[in-house]
Amino acid sequence: MNNKKYFLITTILFSIFNSTSLFSVESKKTFIYCSEGSPSAFNPQVSTDGTSNNASTHTVYNRLVEFKYGTTILEPSLASHWKISKDKLTYTFFLRKDVKFHSTKYFTPTRNFNADDVLFSLNRQLIKTHPYHKIGGGQYQYFYGMEMHKLIKKVSKKSKYIIEIKLNYVEAPFLANMAMSFMSILSKEYADTLTMNNKMEDIDYFPIGTGPFIYKKYIKDTLIRYIKNTYYFKKHAKVDQLVFSITPEPNVRFLKLKVGECNLIIDPSPADIPYMKKEKDIKLIHAPGMNIAYLAMNVEKAPFNKPLFRKAINMALNRDTLIKAIYHGTAIPALYPLPPTVWGYPKDGVKQSYNPIDAKKIIDSLNLTEKEKNLELWTLPVSRPYNPNGKKMGELMQEDFRKIGINIKLISYDWPTYLKKARLGTHQFIQLGWTGDNGDPDNFLAVLLSCASIDSGSNVARWCNKDFDNLIIRAKKLTDIKTRQNLYIKAQKIFREELPWAPIAHSSVYRAMSTNVVGYKIDPLGGDIFSEVDLVK
């Protein structure tokens, strides 16, 4: 009798806890994206992190030109078309007339999008005396990092729907830069309303855009809620509601996906990927990432100033082992600074051979001093998309180099110190990497290997080759893709001869989702875009 009673009570309790019908919530079609963190702002002009980019760039905003979904091909967006002058110094954008800004609890627009909004969005970043320039600290890291302040001479309104941008010098990637997140278009009318109400700082936190989703609510460290923009000027979103459920731990994201609390999760842990593959209710997709992990050698110091030494280092690295051990097979070996997903990549590239015996012969022939055989290698102190475990990678490299008679001492600092010291050039070997911003080869080669980028601190090999530099500067000034491609290929051949880095790997980007998710594509630029996703039964 007693057993029956306990069984009954247990069953009832279990049903209550597990019930969905008893206390169910009536919901619209809601897509739940489990993201990794809280955004620092809802305006890509003032933020550079991927988390903030996902929360605003493709949900709330649009740009004059945009990358076609899932590619790096440019297509018109808020500008229906554009014209480039013969000297390539003047770009004229013709704007769409049918675009409405979002209507929310905190702002109701009275007019459609026009040239004033473009002027406002660009000049806020460009002109230091602009009333909104100092709002939010006046730091536009992306805009200044891409040197747009040097490039853009003037932005002017030619008519209500025509904008002209004059450049100081020719730069081929300019249109690609215009499609980047920091070129998102904000509402001037909204900014004016905020100025009147003395709430100017709200512009970066309560967004008004033209994008496929309207911002509804943000609860810090918990969620961001958006609703579908039913006035969207492009194809409407297929889900009624989009929710970012903020879940920093990757293993917790996996569990949430498994029990149906997420529809799609960002960055699954490489260690979880084999388990995800076995789950029949989980779909795992991947694509080559637009990134590179590399081991830079500071060519200002001996023995790294000897090209033969650098060649031997490249030959001594067992990249296949690194990919297996560090990336769990989710990466491909790198041959050049550019990843294969970027159009300037040399297609005929030959894999760097792993040959410790010949590498040792080279090292022996160089007659290195004892000091030159005992070197320091800085290991990446944080997990980055291009390198999930710098320390372990360092240990494997240490073993590879030991075989050729080079003794390595592994060193690491906390992340900011690491970056600061790297910028000053105090290192010998250093692990670092890069994720592309706009799909243009210049965004890799100029940022990481140009002579000018030694000062800004992003060329950590401190390698300055005039031939290489001239080629990438020339390519930057041309607009013909084919010619540019050839120049970038030539430049990378110089890189392969000189080898200021040992390129290591291009890690793949993974996304895991429930099997009922359709229409999602991995963005080669690293963002998560939901304008075309849907949930099917």
Added chain:
Amino acid sequence: MIKYILKKLKHLLITLFGVSLLSFFLLRLIPGDPVMLLLGERGADPKIYKEMKVSLGLDKSIPVQYISFLKKAFQGDLGKSIISKQSVVQEFKDRFPATLELSMIAMIFALILGIPLGVIAAVKKNTWVDYVISSVSLIGYSMPIFWWALILMLIFSLNFMVTPVSGRISVLYDVDPWSGFLLIDTLTKESFSQYGFSAFWDAFRHLILPSFALGTIPLALISRMTRGSMLDVLNESYMRTAKSKGLSFYRIIFIHGLKNALIPIITVAGLIFGGLITGAILTETIFSWPGIGKWLVTSINARDYPVIQASTLFIATIIVLLNNFVDIMYAAINPKLRIK
């Protein structure tokens, strides 16, 4: 008594000043430049780097920065986060209710289970019941929270699917924060009319695992303390008198025994509660609980100086206030302490 409270408040101010001084200068000893962290791999030309330092107020000398921080703090302005650019006080206000709600439920769980277990262990001293309770308490006390929380999640959320994995409430419920306590906010007129009891139930289900994980160590502590305290009381002469008067077992143990044994336990419980509020860092991280513990960890990683300074101050204030509250309560019970 008022004099005593004023004296305690004076101590509080001195402690807070000390904490602010220590946290400010220790923080500057941690290597890492917040500007470099913001710039990442990209780097920046020295001019922009300098401009960023100026805009964050990091170009001035450390003592000047500290004086400016103190001046503002006295006016109630603890600065803005370097990362979110939001007022630190506002950020704290947004997160504190989540931590408080979790800590309170964890504490209730620890008391409700811990006290009876301690009493049973004391009454059944040196029997297998006592050994089992004592061993489980010891295991509970020594369990690494990180591991324990994941195990709980695997068992209850993944295998039995009876509790949600993480967060405070399902994202399908759009509940407006009013008090910040979801168990209350889900019962407001607006929320109730939309969702009935289902939102409250969902919020409650989300609290089960985190409060269980967070309450495990206090539960073990309280049960062990109760056992010890009860054993002392059971040997008192008034207990023998109660027994000889022929009172029922229940009256002897719970009215005469437990009532007296609870005094030190309540004191300890006050201190444990302070620890729970400020020490939920791991639990909050694993269960994606948007409280102050997780906020502090994120800020330390980002070298978000204003947030670390302010949160250290907030946490110190809570601990000192709770300690003082316990002292004042003691003084209220025992007048000798006031004279001292």
